Amino acid sequence: MSELTYLDAIRHAIDEEMARDPAVFVMGQDIARFGGAFRATKGLLEKYGNRRVINTPLCESAVVGAALGAALAGQRPIVEMQFADFISCAHNQVVNNLAKTYYRWEQPVPVVLRLPFGGGVGSGPFHSQSPEAWFAHTPGLAVVAPATARDAYGLLKAAIRDPNPVVFMEHRFLYRREKTVLPEGDHVASLGRAKVLREGRDVTVLSWSWTLHESLAAAAELETEGVSVEVLDLRTLSPLDEETVFRSCRKTGKIVVVHEATATAGYGAELVARLADLCFEQLDGPIKRVCFADRPSPYAKALEQSLLPGRAKIVEAVRRLARY
Amino acid sequence: MDVTPSVVGLASVPVKVLRRAHFFSRLSRAWDFRFESLARTGQIGRWYSAVGNELATVGAALALAPNDALSTVHRDLGAILTTYLDPTRLAPELFDAEEKTDWDAFRPQPLELLHKLAAQVLGRRDGFTRGVDRSFHYGLLKPEWGVRHVGMISHLGAMIPVAAGLALAAKQQGSNTLALGFIGEGATSQGDFHEAMNLAGVLKLPMILVIENNQYAFSTPVSEQYACERLSLRAVGYGIDGVTVDGGDFGAVWSAVTNAVERARRGDGASMIEVILPRMRGHAEGDGSYEVIPQEERERFLAMDPLVRFESELVEAGVIDQARVEAVTTAAKALVEDALEWGRASAEPEVTEARRPVFAPGQIAEAFAKQSTEVQS
Numbered sequence: 001m002s003e004l005t006y007l008d009a010i011r012h013a014i015d016e017e018m019a020r021d022p023a024v025f026v027m028g029q030d031i032a033r034f035g036g037a038f039r040a041t042k043g044l045l046e047k048y049g050n051r052r053v054i055n056t057p058l059c060e061s062a063v064v065g066a067a068l069g070a071a072l073a074g075q076r077p078i079v080e081m082q083f084a085d086f087i088s089c090a091h092n093q094v095v096n097n098l099a100k101t102y103y104r105w106e107q108p109v110p111v112v113l114r115l116p117f118g119g120g121v122g123s124g125p126f127h128s129q130s131p132e133a134w135f136a137h138t139p140g141l142a143v144v145a146p147a148t149a150r151d152a153y154g155l156l157k158a159a160i161r162d163p164n165p166v167v168f169m170e171h172r173f174l175y176r177r178e179k180t181v182l183p184e185g186d187h188v189a190s191l192g193r194a195k196v197l198r199e200g201r202d203v204t205v206l207s208w209s210w211t212l213h214e215s216l217a218a219a220a221e222l223e224t225e226g227v228s229v230e231v232l233d234l235r236t237l238s239p240l241d242e243e244t245v246f247r248s249c250r251k252t253g254k255i256v257v258v259h260e261a262t263a264t265a266g267y268g269a270e271l272v273a274r275l276a277d278l279c280f281e282q283l284d285g286p287i288k289r290v291c292f293a294d295r296p297s298p299y300a301k302a303l304e305q306s307l308l309p310g311r312a313k314i315v316e317a318v319r320r321l322a323r324y
Numbered sequence: 325m326d327v328t329p330s331v332v333g334l335a336s337v338p339v340k341v342l343r344r345a346h347f348f349s350r351l352s353r354a355w356d357f358r359f360e361s362l363a364r365t366g367q368i369g370r371w372y373s374a375v376g377n378e379l380a381t382v383g384a385a386l387a388l389a390p391n392d393a394l395s396t397v398h399r400d401l402g403a404i405l406t407t408y409l410d411p412t413r414l415a416p417e418l419f420d421a422e423e424k425t426d427w428d429a430f431r432p433q434p435l436e437l438l439h440k441l442a443a444q445v446l447g448r449r450d451g452f453t454r455g456v457d458r459s460f461h462y463g464l465l466k467p468e469w470g471v472r473h474v475g476m477i478s479h480l481g482a483m484i485p486v487a488a489g490l491a492l493a494a495k496q497q498g499s500n501t502l503a504l505g506f507i508g509e510g511a512t513s514q515g516d517f518h519e520a521m522n523l524a525g526v527l528k529l530p531m532i533l534v535i536e537n538n539q540y541a542f543s544t545p546v547s548e549q550y551a552c553e554r555l556s557l558r559a560v561g562y563g564i565d566g567v568t569v570d571g572g573d574f575g576a577v578w579s580a581v582t583n584a585v586e587r588a589r590r591g592d593g594a595s596m597i598e599v600i601l602p603r604m605r606g607h608a609e610g611d612g613s614y615e616v617i618p619q620e621e622r623e624r625f626l627a628m629d630p631l632v633r634f635e636s637e638l639v640e641a642g643v644i645d646q647a648r649v650e651a652v653t654t655a656a657k658a659l660v661e662d663a664l665e666w667g668r669a670s671a672e673p674e675v676t677e678a679r680r681p682v683f684a685p686g687q688i689a690e691a692f693a694k695q696s697t698e699v700q701s
Contacts, residue, residue, distance in 0.1 A: 057519075065483075068486050070489040072472075072486070072489070073393065077489075092516075097477055105462045106680075106684075140683070142688045164683045166688070277696070
């Protein structure tokens with residue numbers, strides 16, 4: 001197979017799952033003929049028809065509610081939010097209806113919500129957010145955030161096959177920049193497993209999605225200074241693979257959490273809390289966070305860049321912690 | 325578009341349907357009477373009575389076929405009973421053998437289901453949610469019984485898109501079933517109403533929304549809820565069918581829903597049926613919301629009692645006699661008493677139930693169970 005982008009990988013995953021299971025279908029705004037704002041579903045209408053590739057009006061809440069209803073009737077809906085930011089319009093359906101159904105009356109609801117999220121391209125306050133913490137806070141939702149094209153493919157396939165609601169965070173900046181060659185055959189990744197992407201001795205960086213790549217770049221730079229950085233890709237934020245995270249913490253004793261979402265009550269705060277509780281004896285320094293400043297995402301690129309947690313800020317935080 | 329309530333009467337309704345409607349309306353009301361009294365005496369927390377809504381909920385449910393999806397909110401006990409139960413086995417003394425329908429033949433043992441419902445509303449171990457959620461906040465998906473029922477969340481309007489999704493699945497699966505959802509007039513002001521009805525119009529979904537307009541949402545009268553003349557006028561804006569009917573006219577309710585059912589099955593899309601009902605109770609028993617309605621209005625509402633009107637029309641038309649009215653009322657009361665006794669005998673839920681899995685079995689559930697927050701807390 002030739003090299004695929006992160007976006008191609010997502011399209012392949014959906015295509016293969018639709019071919020495998022007639023209950024799988026996609027719906028969202030502009031996703032049929034047009035193929036979606038990012039063309040993630042391009043070509044699927046021609047292949048599967050308008051009963052399984054459904055253009056909807058502009059109605060985020062009704063689409064998520066309808067996905068729940070369809071799932072209760074035996075379908076496996078994949079909903080595309082045009083931008084992750086717009087899921088706030090569907091918040092009630094996600095956190096009260098979708099998330100609570102299985103706990104309340106034990107009916108599985110296999111619904112995947114695809115959320116193109118994140119900034120870095122000067123899109124301003126309403127097309128740049130990283131809302132994972134809104135959903136990680138809600139029992140009953142899984143939150144998955146692939147960093148690589150290979151994971152975008154394997155984790156999306158796993159999410160579609162799982163019987164639970166999954167908030168699937170796709171980074172817009174990675175769509176056409178990340179590439180992979182997929183292995184032959186049906187490659188389904190494991191949900192709920194973090195990965196050590198770079199081994200190191202001195203400091204562990206915990207990250208996911210776009211900031212994972214910035215963290216890897218920072219680690220490469222720090223190596224030239226003699227700082228050995230271990231980088232973990234969490235991949236699934238909720239539920240968290242504590243075993244892999246704690247093992248790395250025991251190894252290095254120093255942790256930096258890097259995420260693109262704003263700092264206060266971000267998902268990093270949960271990581272810090274669990275580490276402080278369960279790895280207290282193994283820690284050799286304060287746990288540091290490198291996050292977006294507590295502001296909406298400004299529009300002008302220079303302004304946005306000044307608030308984004310990029311490589312330079314990660315290098316600085318890790319360097320200081322290494323010296324601690 | 326018909327926006328004028330018209331007197332339809334009983335002549336167009338099959339006698340079997342009328343006898344069944346009367347039984348289930350009385351059963352629903354007997355249930356409410358009993359649970360209202362439990363609420364008044366502090367034996368249960370809250371009770372949201374469906375008194376006055378029975379003809380609308382029972383009439384609509386009687387227009388459905390096996391495995392049509394049913395979405396209910398808090399005053400729809402009549403639809404639940406009608407959909408779940410085989411009356412010929414529940415009250416064999418009241419029904420002739422030939423009144424058994426094809427659907428009844430594969431409905432479950434009715435008394436067991438009635439018992440389970442009592443345990444559910446009492447929050448006991450044998451209820452549908454085993455104590456995890458209250459009253460009608462549950463679903464029952466039993467295609468083998470012809471029952472596909474999805475219960476409410478408290479956000480009410482949020483259930484309309486779910487009904488649209490049930491209808492969408494029916495269309496995708498080519499099943500020729502449909503989805504019927506109930507909602508009060510209050511929740512028609514929520515955004516989900518608009519989004520879902522527009523979606524149903526655009527996708528031409530086999531969906532019926534029955535609006536139980538009982539004139540007040542908690543304490544808010546319709547004059548403060550919406551400014552249009554009739555809620556069914558909104559159907560024009562969605563390109564769907566809309567009609568307003570008098571909820572005291574059983575024939576009007578049943579015919580309107582039956583027409584909408586035929587329309588949905590023909591592939592002609594969604595309908596909205598507004599049923600005008602008298603507000604005969606407050607929002608919840610004892611919350612003071614009935615008392616804020618002017619006394620003359622309350623008296624007028626209570627005098628309009630759709631069930632009393634239905635009974636007098638049934639007797640007048642010779643469908644049933646007064647003796648049967650009394651026999652049905654007595655039997656309904658006894659069935660509710662029996663169910664309540666059984667529900668009370670059901671134990672409080674196991675405390676371990678609170679920590680039951682939040683994810684269905686699979687990779688996510690396994691990963692969730694390994695977290696320290698699960699293992700230690």
